[in-house]
Amino acid sequence: MTADPFVVIGGDAAGLSAASKCKREDPDREVVVFERGRWVSYAHCGTPYYVKGEVADLTDLLSLSPEAAADRGIDLRREHEVTGIDTDERAVTVRGPDGDRHDQPYDDLLVATGGRALTDPIEGADLAGAFSLHGMDDAAAIRAALEPAGEATVESLGGGDFLDPTVIEPYADWQPPETVAIVGGGYVGVEMAEAFTAHGLDVHVFQRGDHVLGPFGEAVGERVEAELRDRGVTLHLGETVERLVGDERVERLACAGGTALDVDLALVGVGIQPNVSLLADTPVELGDSGAVAVDDYGRTSADGVYAAGDCAEARHAVTGAFDWVPLGLTANRAGRAIGQTVAGDPKQTGDIAGTAVVKAFDQECGRTGIVDHERAEAAGFDPVSETVTTRSRSGYYPGAAETVVTLTADRETGRLLGGTIVGTDRAAVRIDTVATALEADMTVAEVETLDLAYAPPFSPVWDPVLTAAKVLNGSLAD
Amino acid sequence: MTADPFVVIGGDAAGLSAASKCKREDPDREVVVFERGRWVSYAHCGTPYYVKGEVADLTDLLSLSPEAAADRGIDLRREHEVTGIDTDERAVTVRGPDGDRHDQPYDDLLVATGGRALTDPIEGADLAGAFSLHGMDDAAAIRAALEPAGEATVESLGGGDFLDPTVIEPYADWQPPETVAIVGGGYVGVEMAEAFTAHGLDVHVFQRGDHVLGPFGEAVGERVEAELRDRGVTLHLGETVERLVGDERVERLACAGGTALDVDLALVGVGIQPNVSLLADTPVELGDSGAVAVDDYGRTSADGVYAAGDCAEARHAVTGAFDWVPLGLTANRAGRAIGQTVAGDPKQTGDIAGTAVVKAFDQECGRTGIVDHERAEAAGFDPVSETVTTRSRSGYYPGAAETVVTLTADRETGRLLGGTIVGTDRAAVRIDTVATALEADMTVAEVETLDLAYAPPFSPVWDPVLTAAKVLNGSLAD
Numbered sequence: 001m002t003a004d005p006f007v008v009i010g011g012d013a014a015g016l017s018a019a020s021k022c023k024r025e026d027p028d029r030e031v032v033v034f035e036r037g038r039w040v041s042y043a044h045c046g047t048p049y050y051v052k053g054e055v056a057d058l059t060d061l062l063s064l065s066p067e068a069a070a071d072r073g074i075d076l077r078r079e080h081e082v083t084g085i086d087t088d089e090r091a092v093t094v095r096g097p098d099g100d101r102h103d104q105p106y107d108d109l110l111v112a113t114g115g116r117a118l119t120d121p122i123e124g125a126d127l128a129g130a131f132s133l134h135g136m137d138d139a140a141a142i143r144a145a146l147e148p149a150g151e152a153t154v155e156s157l158g159g160g161d162f163l164d165p166t167v168i169e170p171y172a173d174w175q176p177p178e179t180v181a182i183v184g185g186g187y188v189g190v191e192m193a194e195a196f197t198a199h200g201l202d203v204h205v206f207q208r209g210d211h212v213l214g215p216f217g218e219a220v221g222e223r224v225e226a227e228l229r230d231r232g233v234t235l236h237l238g239e240t241v242e243r244l245v246g247d248e249r250v251e252r253l254a255c256a257g258g259t260a261l262d263v264d265l266a267l268v269g270v271g272i273q274p275n276v277s278l279l280a281d282t283p284v285e286l287g288d289s290g291a292v293a294v295d296d297y298g299r300t301s302a303d304g305v306y307a308a309g310d311c312a313e314a315r316h317a318v319t320g321a322f323d324w325v326p327l328g329l330t331a332n333r334a335g336r337a338i339g340q341t342v343a344g345d346p347k348q349t350g351d352i353a354g355t356a357v358v359k360a361f362d363q364e365c366g367r368t369g370i371v372d373h374e375r376a377e378a379a380g381f382d383p384v385s386e387t388v389t390t391r392s393r394s395g396y397y398p399g400a401a402e403t404v405v406t407l408t409a410d411r412e413t414g415r416l417l418g419g420t421i422v423g424t425d426r427a428a429v430r431i432d433t434v435a436t437a438l439e440a441d442m443t444v445a446e447v448e449t450l451d452l453a454y455a456p457p458f459s460p461v462w463d464p465v466l467t468a469a470k471v472l473n474g475s476l477a478d
Numbered sequence: 479m480t481a482d483p484f485v486v487i488g489g490d491a492a493g494l495s496a497a498s499k500c501k502r503e504d505p506d507r508e509v510v511v512f513e514r515g516r517w518v519s520y521a522h523c524g525t526p527y528y529v530k531g532e533v534a535d536l537t538d539l540l541s542l543s544p545e546a547a548a549d550r551g552i553d554l555r556r557e558h559e560v561t562g563i564d565t566d567e568r569a570v571t572v573r574g575p576d577g578d579r580h581d582q583p584y585d586d587l588l589v590a591t592g593g594r595a596l597t598d599p600i601e602g603a604d605l606a607g608a609f610s611l612h613g614m615d616d617a618a619a620i621r622a623a624l625e626p627a628g629e630a631t632v633e634s635l636g637g638g639d640f641l642d643p644t645v646i647e648p649y650a651d652w653q654p655p656e657t658v659a660i661v662g663g664g665y666v667g668v669e670m671a672e673a674f675t676a677h678g679l680d681v682h683v684f685q686r687g688d689h690v691l692g693p694f695g696e697a698v699g700e701r702v703e704a705e706l707r708d709r710g711v712t713l714h715l716g717e718t719v720e721r722l723v724g725d726e727r728v729e730r731l732a733c734a735g736g737t738a739l740d741v742d743l744a745l746v747g748v749g750i751q752p753n754v755s756l757l758a759d760t761p762v763e764l765g766d767s768g769a770v771a772v773d774d775y776g777r778t779s780a781d782g783v784y785a786a787g788d789c790a791e792a793r794h795a796v797t798g799a800f801d802w803v804p805l806g807l808t809a810n811r812a813g814r815a816i817g818q819t820v821a822g823d824p825k826q827t828g829d830i831a832g833t834a835v836v837k838a839f840d841q842e843c844g845r846t847g848i849v850d851h852e853r854a855e856a857a858g859f860d861p862v863s864e865t866v867t868t869r870s871r872s873g874y875y876p877g878a879a880e881t882v883v884t885l886t887a888d889r890e891t892g893r894l895l896g897g898t899i900v901g902t903d904r905a906a907v908r909i910d911t912v913a914t915a916l917e918a919d920m921t922v923a924e925v926e927t928l929d930l931a932y933a934p935p936f937s938p939v940w941d942p943v944l945t946a947a948k949v950l951n952g953s954l955a956d
Binding site for chain 2: 013043045046049054055060061317327328329330332333348350351352353354355356357358359364366368394396397398426428429430431432433435436437439440442446448449450451452453454455456457458459461462463465466
């Protein structure tokens with residue numbers, strides 16, 4: 001008896017990683033991937049740099065073409081939307097590009113439906129000229145809106161045969177905007193501030209909280225704010241945007257406290273949520289986060305159904321509990337592991353540490369683990385943090401730049417819980433040292449005696465991470 | 479009864495770190511540091527960049543001035559050479575600047591006598607114009623030899639009141655050299671090739687082995703060799719330099735195989751050895767390496783006698799055995815720990831992993847742990863290595879540079895043993911991820927699932943280290 005296929009819902013990072021790995025390990029296994037859009041396997045994190053203009057063609061962001069997927073033996077069907085899952089019958093209902101529906105049986109099923117941009121509760125976020133940046137079509141639309149009237153075409157945008165011309169049509173006769181409001185000072189907000197500035201726009205960032213890049217903590221936030229201001233970006237901190245206003249297109253932004261601004265364009269980047277509506281009538285359970293609950297192998301509560309990527313939870317290395325941290329590597333890694341598991345060689349998807357880096361003009365920012373004290377306390381820790389400002393290189397060596405490191409540890413055990421870093425000189429990649437130490441359950445005392453690299457062009461004798469560990473270890477001893 | 483002082487022999491990284499920490503923890507303790515030269519606490523690793531001209535003054539390399547040491551309550555005596563140690567009487571014999579000798583009792587003694595440059599077995603290495611680079615006086619002498627006749631003065635070299643004018647006098651009327659031979663393609667050789675090239679010299683590097691930077695392995699060596707050649711440096715690999723020849727000063731270099739070269743200057747950088755001659759008639763035991771044997775607290779075989787820095791061994795994180803890897807951080811860290819121990823709060827000096835980084839023009843090189851298979855086998859491992867060439871950033875992002883990572887693991891246990899990296903874009907600091915994983919005794923499978931940072935400007939989705947782990951893990955499974 002031949003098994004029914006391994007069916008994958010979603011042709012992006014998690015879905016195609018799983019499909020590729022499964023076919024590599026078990027070439028005889030039939031693998032079918034349904035992707036509701038035209039785009040597959042693209043670098044989501046690259047879209048701000050496409051809008052900025054540093055990446056010429058939208059198709060440059062593709063990491064696996066449909067042809068390459070076919071070469072791997074994957075039956076990839078674009079513009080096929082899965083509209084229902086029957087876990088008893090082990091079949092999904094699929095609507096094809098012509099609107100016809102059919103049922104596809106599966107033996108194993110991977111839900112890799114990703115996330116979608118939040119726009120709630122901002123009124124008017126559906127006005128023309130109000131964008132989110134979640135996916136390639138959004139990126140194309142924003143770029144089209146930045147071009148002089150009549151200049152943006154599928155070809156000029158490098159959309160290949162993936163970009164539906166109707167995505168950019170609404171902006172065909174728009175003149176380039178002068179003022180843009182970015183709602184939300186998270187990753188997308190900060191990266192897009194850089195992108196819009198590169199186009200010469202007057203950029204305003206509205207952030208509800210006191211600091212941008214909230215998950216990176218105050219020390220990073222403050223430095224990034226200084227950088228944004230230096231680059232001419234206007235920050236509106238502590239402002240809750242209530243609505244975008246306009247007739248046919250967005251013309252004005254209004255905050256809860258009365259602040260208002262005339263704008264030509266708005267970008268709403270207030271976060272994403274897991275795309276799980278497809279699971280509403282299935283026995284596949286969601287976790288507390290609202291994303292799909294899984295075990296260490298990515299298995300959901302329904303037999304033969306896996307979930308991975310931005311729609312799924314993963315186990316957090318610090319708390320040991322399942323959590324939802326939608327990031328690119330997590331999706332790729334979990335997809336790949338599930339592909340191997342489905343092929344008959346079970347592999348855990350791996351813990352997450354919430355490690356993330358972001359570029360804010362010249363500031364490189366990194367974070368990992370748990371740095372927020374409330375969150376640490378909720379997980380049962382007694383957090384202590386120290387922030388140090390050191391140099392990236394020996395002080396006498398040209399190019400030594402201020403580097404700010406915050407480390408957080410548990411007072412009782414001394415265990416490292418998390419850390420952040422910010423600086424202009426090789427700061428971001430240094431967070432990997434902290435992430436590795438976290439995942440190894442190291443104490444701060446152990447981190448303090450790590451034999452890290454030293455040479456004047458790259459680091460002071462005591463690496464910034466070691467200096468932070470030394471200071472934090474001192475505090476723990478008090 | 480008041481204890482006798484804590485006496486430190488050697489006023490550099492280990493010695494002054496110990497003295498400073500002891501005074502900080504126990505301000506009432508008398509701490510006496512004897513330094514036979516004029517210089518104290520300088521950045522040895524910065525000297526090539528001084529010679530290059532990127533660091534203006536030699537005194538910029540000082541990390542603690544004698545005045546600052548005095549402010550910390552340290553009794554620092556420069557130009558005081560310890561000529562004998564009596565471990566029964568707990569006293570050292572000291573010769574002061576005027577030649578007078580006196581005895582100084584100690585309660586605790588730290589031997590921090592450092593290392594010295596090897597010149598054996600090269601004949602003629604004592605000729606004028608044949609230099610080593612070990613210490614500030616060497617750096618000053620080389621810079622003086624590069625300057626036009628009559629231009630080098632203590633003031634122009636930024637020697638402050640530390641530089642003895644007699645150090646540079648021999649080069650006062652020399653004309654700038656045109657051709658320089660560097661004997662040895664290790665750290666010093668590679669860094670000095672860059673320094674001499676910056677002065678417009680015709681630079682020749684002679685390396686006995688097949689590759690430069692031997693401890694970094696072949697993959698790094700080959701890439702650095704390409705870089706050196708690109709920059710106009712002539713490499714003579716597999717050549718054993720036998721002698722330097724000249725009347726009053728070096729004029730010619732001759733190799734065992736018959737190769738010869740007319741030169742104006744020679745730099746011999748074939749390694750260092752621990753400075754332990756002072757211990758010859760004492761019961762302080764040396765290890766197999768020839769450096770001082772110590773325990774995890776830096777204690778030698780003689781009661782109350784510690785050793786740290788380039789003259790001492792340290793425990794290796796991978797083998798668990800004591801080894802000699804003279805590096806700056808090790809010296810600072812061990813000194814600091816011993817200072818704390820002497821002050822009554824015992825602290826281990828910490829394991830070493832042999833983590834090192836070096837800049838070769840634009841190539842950043844890193845290494846950690848054990849990468850040499852013979853050495854791994856000698857330590858009881860069954861080593862397997864894989865080398866991958868990846869990119870430093872997402873492929874579509876500007877500035878993505880080839881990055882070559884080699885990881886080595888033990889076949890049976892999968893334990894990570896070591897790694898190397900080379901590349902032009904943020905490569906060096908990535909070795910810290912490998913070093914941290916090593917010290918945490920991680921397996922390659924654990925490294926493969928580390929949640930490392932990803933953002934297009936800083937890393938591909940799979941960090942180069944993760945890609946290498948993935949490939950090596952695959953090999954281990956074969």
